Amino acid sequence: EVVLKQAVQEAELKALKSQINPHFLFNSLNSVSSLTLSEPDKAQKMVIKLSDFLRYSLSSDRKSTTSLENEFKNILRYLDIEKVRFGKRLNSIPDIPDKCLKATVPSLILQPLMENAIKHGVYNSIEEVKILLTCHINKDYITIKISNRYEPDAAQKKGEGIGLKNIQNRLLLIYQRSDLLITDSDGKTYNAMVKIPLVKPE
Numbered sequence: 001e002v003v004l005k006q007a008v009q010e011a012e013l014k015a016l017k018s019q020i021n022p023h024f025l026f027n028s029l030n031s032v033s034s035l036t037l038s039e040p041d042k043a044q045k046m047v048i049k050l051s052d053f054l055r056y057s058l059s060s061d062r063k064s065t066t067s068l069e070n071e072f073k074n075i076l077r078y079l080d081i082e083k084v085r086f087g088k089r090l091n092s093i094p095d096i097p098d099k100c101l102k103a104t105v106p107s108l109i110l111q112p113l114m115e116n117a118i119k120h121g122v123y124n125s126i127e128e129v130k131i132l133l134t135c136h137i138n139k140d141y142i143t144i145k146i147s148n149r150y151e152p153d154a155a156q157k158k159g160e161g162i163g164l165k166n167i168q169n170r171l172l173l174i175y176q177r178s179d180l181l182i183t184d185s186d187g188k189t190y191n192a193m194v195k196i197p198l199v200k201p202e
Contacts, residue, residue, distance in 0.1 A: 024115065031084050046084055053077045060107035064174070068135070068142065069101035071110045075133070078111055082118055090122050092131045100135040103142045105196050106174055112163030113146045113192050120190060121148035137198075145193040150185070164192065171196075 028050050035043035056074045060066060072094070079092050092114075114131070121129045132147040164181065171180040175197055182193045 027085060028081055031081075035084070042084070046081060049077045049080050053081065057108060057111075064107065065104050066107040067101065068096070068103045068105050068144075071105060071107070072096060072101065075110050075114055078114060082122075086118070086122050089125060089128055090118065090131070091128050092133065094133040096133065096135045097137075100137050100142060103137060103196075103198065105142065105144075106170060109167060109170070109194065109196075110144065112167055113144070113194065116163045116192060117146050117148040117190070120150045124151050125149075139198070141195045141197055143193060143195050145191060147189055147191045149188060150190045167194065 028046070032043050032046050032050070035046065053074060056070075056077070075094075079090070083090050114133070117131045121131060129149055132145075134145045134147075136143055164183065168178070168181045171194070172178050177197075180195045180197075182191075182195070184191050
């Protein structure tokens with residue numbers, strides 16, 4: 001029974017991790033297509049970044065955890081791809097101390113958080129939107145927080161999004177806790193914070 005339960009959980013986790021947003025792929029390929037004539041060198045670089053991003057995502061599907069450093073490198077690839085679409089409107093500001101980078105985290109945990117921030121912050125803005133990525137660590141948890149300015153009316157129409165629900169479900173399966181994803185807003189800034197226990201339950 002225990003073995004069966006573990007197998008079911010692993011299958012559920014794999015299904016959740018495999019949900020790469022098809023809109024992101026579609027928009028990225030459209031951006032590459034547009035660049036091939038006007039800026040072929042830039043298009044080539046974007047194809048390489050997209051390939052690396054997808055390779056990491058697919059390889060991580062076979063692993064339950066990775067270092068935050070690997071996750072952070074993948075987020076930088078993701079942001080480089082999205083900046084081709086949004087230009088100066090997207091301004092990401094990472095602040096991750098070196099001591100956080102070696103921490104072990106669930107694989108593919110950051111990208112849905114960043115995607116949510118872009119969806120609710122950058123999509124509806126004609127001005128620069130700063131997305132802050134911060135991290136701190138203590139003996140019990142590593143805490144990752146992403147903050148962005150947003151338009152409350154537009155965000156309400158779009159809803160919370162499958163990305164955050166996906167993260168919530170994964171954290172529940174891994175740690176048997178439903179309080180590790182925390183979101184809040186003050187009407188101007190939206191915050192999404194993940195608390196990852198440094199000791200995984202038996």
